[in-house]
Amino acid sequence: MALKASGAYRHCTPCVAQSQFRNQGESDADSDLFRWSYRRTGSSSSGTQRMWGKEMEARLKGISSSSGEATNPVNQVNTVNETGGISSFHEGPNNRKSKGGRVGKEVKERCVFRTRSAIDHLEDGYKWWKYGQKAVLNSRFPRSYYRCSQSGCPARKRVERDGEDPLYVITTYQGVHHHNFSECLMLFPQETTKEVVQATMDSPSADYNQQPEGLIQFEQDGDGKGETKNVKAGGMAEFFQQSNQSGHKSVRTPIEGSRANRGGQPVRGKTEEPGMPADTETKDKLPFSVERYTNMSSRQGGEVLTEIPEGDEWIAPNICATVCKPVLPESPSCPFLVALSLEGSKALMAIPSSFFEHMSVLTRLNLSHTSIRSLPVSLFKLFSLKELSLRHCKLFMELSPQVGQLYNLVLLDLDETQIVELPKEIGKLSNLEILRLSLDGYVNCGKQLQQNLLIHPGTIKRLSQLIELKIDVNPENEDWNAVEEVVVEEICSLERLQHLVLYLPNVQILGKRTTGSTSLSYYPLRRFKYTIGQHRQHIISRVPEKVEARFQEWDKCLKFVKGNDISSEMKRVVGYTKAFYLERHATARSLCDFGIKNMKNLKFCLLAECNEIQTIIDEGKSYEEEEEIDTVEGEVIDCESGVEAYSAQEPVVLNLQYLHIYYLKNLASIWRSPTYDKQCLSGLKVLELHVCPKLSVIFSPALLTNLGKLEVLVVEDCPELTSVVSPTSNSSFEFSLDCFLPSLKMMLLLFLPKLESISSDFHIAPKLEKMGFYDCPELKSLSKREMSSENLKVIKGEREWWEALEWEESEWKMSGLGPNRKPRNWMQNHDIGAVGCSDLR
DNA sequence: CGCGTTTGACCGGCGC
DNA sequence: GCGCCGGTCAAACGCG
Numbered sequence: 001m002a003l004k005a006s007g008a009y010r011h012c013t014p015c016v017a018q019s020q021f022r023n024q025g026e027s028d029a030d031s032d033l034f035r036w037s038y039r040r041t042g043s044s045s046s047g048t049q050r051m052w053g054k055e056m057e058a059r060l061k062g063i064s065s066s067s068g069e070a071t072n073p074v075n076q077v078n079t080v081n082e083t084g085g086i087s088s089f090h091e092g093p094n095n096r097k098s099k100g101g102r103v104g105k106e107v108k109e110r111c112v113f114r115t116r117s118a119i120d121h122l123e124d125g126y127k128w129w130k131y132g133q134k135a136v137l138n139s140r141f142p143r144s145y146y147r148c149s150q151s152g153c154p155a156r157k158r159v160e161r162d163g164e165d166p167l168y169v170i171t172t173y174q175g176v177h178h179h180n181f182s183e184c185l186m187l188f189p190q191e192t193t194k195e196v197v198q199a200t201m202d203s204p205s206a207d208y209n210q211q212p213e214g215l216i217q218f219e220q221d222g223d224g225k226g227e228t229k230n231v232k233a234g235g236m237a238e239f240f241q242q243s244n245q246s247g248h249k250s251v252r253t254p255i256e257g258s259r260a261n262r263g264g265q266p267v268r269g270k271t272e273e274p275g276m277p278a279d280t281e282t283k284d285k286l287p288f289s290v291e292r293y294t295n296m297s298s299r300q301g302g303e304v305l306t307e308i309p310e311g312d313e314w315i316a317p318n319i320c321a322t323v324c325k326p327v328l329p330e331s332p333s334c335p336f337l338v339a340l341s342l343e344g345s346k347a348l349m350a351i352p353s354s355f356f357e358h359m360s361v362l363t364r365l366n367l368s369h370t371s372i373r374s375l376p377v378s379l380f381k382l383f384s385l386k387e388l389s390l391r392h393c394k395l396f397m398e399l400s401p402q403v404g405q406l407y408n409l410v411l412l413d414l415d416e417t418q419i420v421e422l423p424k425e426i427g428k429l430s431n432l433e434i435l436r437l438s439l440d441g442y443v444n445c446g447k448q449l450q451q452n453l454l455i456h457p458g459t460i461k462r463l464s465q466l467i468e469l470k471i472d473v474n475p476e477n478e479d480w481n482a483v484e485e486v487v488v489e490e491i492c493s494l495e496r497l498q499h500l501v502l503y504l505p506n507v508q509i510l511g512k513r514t515t516g517s518t519s520l521s522y523y524p525l526r527r528f529k530y531t532i533g534q535h536r537q538h539i540i541s542r543v544p545e546k547v548e549a550r551f552q553e554w555d556k557c558l559k560f561v562k563g564n565d566i567s568s569e570m571k572r573v574v575g576y577t578k579a580f581y582l583e584r585h586a587t588a589r590s591l592c593d594f595g596i597k598n599m600k601n602l603k604f605c606l607l608a609e610c611n612e613i614q615t616i617i618d619e620g621k622s623y624e625e626e627e628e629i630d631t632v633e634g635e636v637i638d639c640e641s642g643v644e645a646y647s648a649q650e651p652v653v654l655n656l657q658y659l660h661i662y663y664l665k666n667l668a669s670i671w672r673s674p675t676y677d678k679q680c681l682s683g684l685k686v687l688e689l690h691v692c693p694k695l696s697v698i699f700s701p702a703l704l705t706n707l708g709k710l711e712v713l714v715v716e717d718c719p720e721l722t723s724v725v726s727p728t729s730n731s732s733f734e735f736s737l738d739c740f741l742p743s744l745k746m747m748l749l750l751f752l753p754k755l756e757s758i759s760s761d762f763h764i765a766p767k768l769e770k771m772g773f774y775d776c777p778e779l780k781s782l783s784k785r786e787m788s789s790e791n792l793k794v795i796k797g798e799r800e801w802w803e804a805l806e807w808e809e810s811e812w813k814m815s816g817l818g819p820n821r822k823p824r825n826w827m828q829n830h831d832i833g834a835v836g837c838s839d840l841r
Numbered sequence: 842c843g844c845g846t847t848t849g850a851c852c853g854g855c856g857c
Numbered sequence: 858g859c860g861c862c863g864g865t866c867a868a869a870c871g872c873g
Contacts, residue, residue, distance in 0.1 A: 130846055132865060145864070149845095158864090 113171045120144065120159050120169050126177065126338075128157065139163040153177055326350075331378075333358040341366035343389075351376045360384065368413070371395050380405045389413040391436070404428035414438060415470060422455045427462035435463065436470040436501075439477065454479050460490040469494070470501035484509055488520055499527040507532055507560075510569035519569075526555065530573065533561040541583065542691075543608045543662050550658075551606050554579030562586070571595040579604035586611075590618035590672075591653075599653045603683075608662040616661070617653050617680060619673035657685045657709075667692040671703045682706045685743075688714040697726035704740045704762065711743050717751040724749070727760040739763045739788070748772040755779050759786040766790070773797035781806040 115122060121144070128146035136143045141161040148155040154175040162168040320341040331354040334340075338361055342348060348370045356362065356378040363384050368391035379385075380402040388409060390396055396417040403412075404425030412429065415436040422437060439454050454477070460469075469491065473480045488509055491500065502520075504510065510520050510532070529552065541548070551557060558573055559581040566588065574580060575598035582588065582605075589612050591605065596619070607613060659681075661667065670687075671680060684707055689698065695718045699707070704725055715721065725740075744765040749755060755776045758764070761783060768789035773779065774797065782805060795802075 129844095131867090133847070134863070134865095137862065143863085147865095 113173075114162065115169050115171065120161060121146070122159075122169065122171060126155070136160060136163075141166070148177055150177070328352055328355055330354060331357045334362070335360070337362055339364040339366075342370055343367070344369045346371055348372060349395075350374075351379075354378045356382055363387065365389070368392050374398060375400060375403075377402070382406065383408060385409060387411040390417055392416040394418060399423055399426075401425040407431065410434065412436070415472065421453060422459060424456035424459050427456075427459040429463065431465055432463050433465050433496075434468040435466060436468075438470075438472040439474065439480070454483050455487050457483065457486045458490070460487055461493055464494065464496070466494050466497050468499040468501075469497060471503065472501070473503050473505075480505070492520060498525060500525050501529045503531045505533070507563070507565075507567050507570055510567075510573060528555075529557040529559075531559045531561065532570070533563050541608065543583070543606065543660075547606065547660055547662075548581070551579050551581050551604060554604055557581070559583065560585065563588075566593055571598055574598045574602075576601060578602065579606075581606040581608075582610055583608045584610065585613075588612060589614055591616050592618045600655060602653070602656050604658040604660075605656055606660045606662075607664060609664070611665050613664050614666050615669045615672045616659070616667070617671045617673075619671075619675070619680065653681055654679050655683050656681060657683055659684060659686070660688045661690060661692065663691045665691075665693055668694050668696075669700075670698060671700070673702075678706065680706055682708060684710050686710075686712040686714075688712075689716065689718060690714075691717045692721075693719055696720045697723050699725045701725065701740075701762065704764075705738070707741055709743050710741055712746045713741075713744060714748045715750070715752060716748070719751075719753055721752050722754050723757045723760045724755075725759045725762050725764070739766050741765045742767060744768055745791075746770045746772075749776055749779070750774040752776045753778065757786075758782070761785055763788060768792055770794045771796070773801065777801070780804070 121128070127149040129149045130144055130146050132145040133142050134145075139160065140163050143158055143160040146157050146159065147153070155173070155177045156175055157171055157173045159169060159171050162170055319337060319339070320343075326347045326349050328348070328351055330352045335358070337359050340359070340362060341364075343366045346369070348367075349372065351367075351372060353376045355376055359382060361384050362382050364387040365379075365382070365385060366387075366389045368389045370393055372390075372393055373395045374397075375390075380400065383406070385406050386408055388406070388411065391413045392415070394416070396414075397419055399414065399419050399422070401423040402425070403409075403423060404427070407428060407430065409429050409432055411434040412426075412432060413434070413436045415438045417438055419437075420439065422439070426432075426435075437455075454473070455471075460466075463469075471487070484504070484506070488502075488504075491497065491502075504520075510530075551559070556576060556578040558577040558579070560570065561583045563570075563582075563585045564587060571594050574594045578601060580594075580602055582591075588594070588610055591599065591607065591613075599617075607616070673680065681703065687710060689695065698715065698721070713724070715724065740759075740762055741764045745767060747758075747765065747768060748771075749758070750772070751774065753775070756778045758779070763785040765786070766788055768787075769791050770793060771787075772795075779801075
């Protein structure tokens, strides 16, 4: 429903706004966004009159005075009724201009927008500096003045809230940016950033978010008096979220918010975890912020998303729309359009061939998650284009060689597309800094193509400015084997490359190098994610997605899937990896099989379905016989401490903070050492054990003393587990007065049918805040020494189990817990088994 | 400390 | 010529 302003005004285009803050149920009338554009056409023969901004204002003033009211001129002109009409505001040619003293002074073109928004300063793709704010006569709201942050740029804008309808913001643009558009582009916040935060806040065990009915929650106040509550729906999730903050609190969002956001959006925190992605160190040293290019549709709160304007003339500098119709206009005139996002427009199957004909300043184009199959020819004339995203266009199968004409491209995202071959013309994109590529189309093509080169030799080498490269390949694509080696060799020649995401079916390729060049396993990178072996997307994993996502957050990730052996190349890469994910390895018996000295840099470790693993850290094995990994003279392996030679006295696995274990069917112990290594696992903060059927105890007393930093312990589905801490005959530990696990804040014990005791009467967890139990029928009493914490605030478990607990009256006397504190009004037991089990799993 | 906002002073056009 | 008003300047402020 295009609204044509009659008479003197055109370009009043209502758009279906999709404010992030708006409820879906709101009417279209409420959500209309109206725009005005006032432009002088000179001797327009069309009969449509357009006005200069100043002229318009002069006229407005005239109206105000003639009507006897002193009103805010901008507010006056923008009076709009909810059905989309403009109030009567028509005048003949303005005669003030000839009278006024401004004749002859340069009058700049103005463009006025009126937008329904909760936020005054809407993002428009440019970065602005506020240089003034003034109260406006007869307006309740002040007017803010902004200028383009690019020095010398004459573009300005002013922003004020509509005095008549405070739901709307009036933005008036004046002057034209006279510089390269992307030089002052705002850094759009990355959507994944939010996800990082979310993931961080979630339960360490992602599957426990649901609160099964029938569980009780015991909360203890600061004064030690306990109270049980019926848990509301979602209460468990809240519990675990809170709990997890202690365990993962240092894992914060990596990207700092723009200072300009202050006041509008909460400013994001800095990374406290040096190994987390895009940490400040990484960011500062990059020539630009990688995140800038990652999601152009993601906006700050209050930004209005629009439907594609109807009509043939689009005046907005920034359009972000999800189109519901399969057709776009043939050739809209978009003289100011800098950024266009049609992300998620599933209905969009094709783009008219001349669609981009009149978008000469378009810099950023996001067509991701659409159903297009190819790009129209007019796109290849967009010489200003710097960013093009076709991510997740599942029907996009062929990239035209004409892409080579887009020589200003900085970002090309072809991840999750179906293309089968990268045209060699890509090599002409000498400014390309980010290339994400998914050569996954082979299988879905359904036919064997002729010998396909996937990536032509010499193509990658020419992209000398590449900073980030992702190449994802269908593992069943045998053509990849033919070029893999060449591609890897070319990657190693990219001097600026800092971030590499690569799938390699063969381990050997890591170490391959031709004379004089570097092999990938030596190649120093600030960030990498290698998936080696069976492709992650083609295997059904038992590891929850959220845990895998947490693994992916690290800046140096190595995932090794379905391996049969452990090569020296693999060991070397493990040596400078921070996050290691070993899945379905056929022969590994211990993490230390990857080189005990290579454990020093590991901070996150995820082990899943490795049937031969019997112990995680095995210092008992003789590693002196380990083959010495050859090092290349003069090469620096990029890691903080370097990989140093291991000596028996040196502590190992010092820095590991997160250890997640899933389905290790032969796991019998966490740590085995002939001597007592005081620092092994001393950095561990989070330990999760899921489905380890042979595990009977988790910690030996010796290991217990090392875990001074452990904050979160989750044990689930270990049918043989009798105690978390093994009983000992060692007199030095027996009757120890020491208190172990001093930092433990959360402990979850779930589905442990043989669990009889938590700590075997060791004094543990003085700072414990939260405990959760489920299906531990043999745990019939809790001793004071394993529940010694003064900070215990929440206990969750089955009501019947809790009520049946045997309490040693004398031990618990005067305590906030125990039989005396059992409230009577516990929630009635519901069908815990049915609901609870499925939810917990 | 840097960067962006705030805020009072100032300037110039315009109208009376 | 004076005062109002919109617009701009720049020092102070303040947040991270």
